[in-house]
Amino acid sequence: MTALELDDVTRVYADGTTEVIALDRVSLTVAEGEFVAIMGPSGSGKSTLLAVAGGLDQGWTGSVTVAGTPLAGRSRDDLAALRRKHVGYVFQDYNLVPTLAVIENVALPLELDRVDPSWARQEARAALKRVGIGELAGRRLDQISGGQRQRVAIARAIVGDRSLVLADEPTGALDSVTGDDIMARMRMLADDGVAVVLVTHEARHAGWADRVVFLRDGRVIDATRVESSADTLLGA
Ligand SMILES: Nc1ncnc2c1ncn2[C@@H]1O[C@H](COP(=O)(O)OP(=O)(O)O)[C@@H](O)[C@H]1O
Ligand SMILES: [Mg+2]
Structure with a gap:
């Protein structure tokens, strides 16, 4: 299935007399299990593209479909509900809640939908295990490193089996070794069937x-196909 489809999407920011065309007839399709990197200079529209794809922005024209559901014309509440069900965000500055424990941060998106709290915790524990930090569940955020915090943010992005992860420069605050580790986690998510869009x-x-x-x-x-190591091995 297609996890994300943008078709002919334009986003213009109008501010009195000036207009900025942040996205200009952008089309992009991301399949389940596909990992797409977005690159481009500052101001080229990368963050806008993620905001549109995640239903955080409403001022665009064209067509956007997430997990088979068209976003056009939906209310803010509808979009928020859809986002919590299907889409996870990972930001450079983690956006975690400092007063909550690791597991509480990860369970939060589920609890906002007033699900059974014990189920939310169980899902949060499973998400933490998926990113390799199950043992940190009970820690406070000030008791873990930056790289571990970013893994908590990734766990929060996938909790409850969400199918699309949008990451905006998630390694910007990390050293290069830790950054590579985060990329390896993103790759694993994609190999597991999650669609990943990384700026x-x-x-x-x-x-x-x-x-x-x-x-x-x-x-x-x-749009360039990067030869994966598997393709190289198979001679494809
Ligand atoms: N809320 C906003 N209001 C007005 N202009 C904006 C807003 N957000 C972004 N822009 C403009 O849209 C363009 C694309 O921005 P952005 O998507 O943040 O680019 P990137 O993430 O690639 O740096 C830039 O020219 C930026 O100044
Ligand atoms: Mg940006």
């Missing part, structure tokens, strides 16, 4: 992706 400045990190999409002035300028 990054670093070509080295884009190398983990199946495909790189370049944006410039709000337009997709080129």
Whole structure:
């Protein structure tokens, strides 16, 4: 199934007399289990693209479909519910709640939907295990490292089996070894069937992706297939 489909999406920010075309007729399809990296200069529309894809932005035209559901014309509440069910976000600055324990942070998106709290905890524990930090569940955030915090954010992004993870420069605050570890986790999620869209400045990190999409002035300028090591081994 297609996890994300943008078709001819345009987003114009109008501010009195000036207009900025942040996205200019962008089309992009991401399949389940596909890892797509978005690269481009500052101001090229990368964060806008993620906001549109995640239903955080409503001022666009065109068509956006997440997990088979078209987003056009939906209310803010509808979009929020859809997002909690299908979409996880990972940001450079983690966006975790400092006063909550690790497991509480991960369970939070589920609890916002007033699900059974013990089920939410069970799902949170499973998500933490998936990103390799099950043993940190009971820690406070000030008791774990930056790289571990980013893994908590990834666990929160996938909790409850969400099918699309959107990551905006998630390694920006991390050293390169820890950054590589985060990329390896993203790759594992994709290999597990999650669709991953990663915004990054670093070509080295884009190398983990199946495909790189370049944006410039709000337009997709080129999409290059990155040869995965599996393709190379199979001679495909
Ligand atoms: N809320 C906003 N209001 C007005 N202009 C914005 C807003 N958000 C982004 N922009 C403009 O849209 C363009 C794309 O921004 P953005 O998506 O943040 O780019 P990137 O993430 O690639 O740096 C930039 O010119 C930026 O200044
Ligand atoms: Mg940005």
